[in-house]
Amino acid sequence: MTASDQTSLALVTGAARGIGLATTRRFLADGWRVWMVDNDGDELTKAQADLDGTVMTVTDVSDPDQVAALMADVTAQEGGLNALINNAGLADFGPIEETNFARWRKVMATNLDGVFLMSQAATPLLKARQGAIVNIASISGLRASTLRVAYGTSKAGVIQLTLQQAVELGEYGVRANCVCPGPVRTKLAMAVHSPEIIAAYHDAIPLNRYGQETEIANAIVFLASPEASFITGQTLSVDGGFEATGVGLPALRTSAGDGS
Numbered sequence: 001m002t003a004s005d006q007t008s009l010a011l012v013t014g015a016a017r018g019i020g021l022a023t024t025r026r027f028l029a030d031g032w033r034v035w036m037v038d039n040d041g042d043e044l045t046k047a048q049a050d051l052d053g054t055v056m057t058v059t060d061v062s063d064p065d066q067v068a069a070l071m072a073d074v075t076a077q078e079g080g081l082n083a084l085i086n087n088a089g090l091a092d093f094g095p096i097e098e099t100n101f102a103r104w105r106k107v108m109a110t111n112l113d114g115v116f117l118m119s120q121a122a123t124p125l126l127k128a129r130q131g132a133i134v135n136i137a138s139i140s141g142l143r144a145s146t147l148r149v150a151y152g153t154s155k156a157g158v159i160q161l162t163l164q165q166a167v168e169l170g171e172y173g174v175r176a177n178c179v180c181p182g183p184v185r186t187k188l189a190m191a192v193h194s195p196e197i198i199a200a201y202h203d204a205i206p207l208n209r210y211g212q213e214t215e216i217a218n219a220i221v222f223l224a225s226p227e228a229s230f231i232t233g234q235t236l237s238v239d240g241g242f243e244a245t246g247v248g249l250p251a252l253r254t255s256a257g258d259g260s
Helices: 018-029 041-048 064-077 101-129 149-172 187-192 195-204 213-224 250-257
Strands: 009-013 033-038 054-058 083-086 132-136 175-181 235-238
Touching: 009 018, 009 101, 018 033, 018 083, 018 213, 033 041, 041 054, 054 064, 064 101, 083 101, 083 213, 101 132, 101 149, 132 149, 132 213, 149 175, 175 213, 213 235
Parallel strands: 009 033, 009 083, 033 054, 083 132, 132 175, 175 235
Antiparallel strands: none
């Protein structure tokens, strides 16, 4: 079964906004059907209003009972799943000394526990169609940065969990890959990033700009599609080259470009 059959089914968490909504739109453009999952019912209702070919369900991915109920519904109505996109995430930035255990656990519950719970519950559905898992981590899971002790650690965990999934589920024809977005021009990012932060990111990224939500969505849908049928256990940074600059200073790149 392929996306061209217009019967391939994807389930996208965190689908009410941002990368999740962009990914939903891209799946629909490619002829897939999509179950849109989010814990924000109001935003999800707004997002889904003009999207034909979607099913909306309000679910907290960190709650095992809610995840079980969701997958029971998918099983009853669909019988299988071609792609699970674990995109739901929580951003919480602060110094280590100010990150109390409650904040730490809240981040882990959604960003890491949620990926585990959703993937585990969806495994029988994915086996039924030899489907794919695409987990959304972050460049913060690959390179450390200030104020990201919980967020970065949770995303590093997602990367390792992806490897475990790929190794264990591969014999059933189920693929698992991970996308690590770099800085993305979302409404939230633009609201909280000062002009100084924006300029610093532009300097640190070889392509000298933020990514677009649609660019992340393109990578996600590719990895979920039959076109990526022999790709599993991989982590793809969609970051404009940001990870590659870990040992380089923007000022040195500029000087080199000037020939000095």
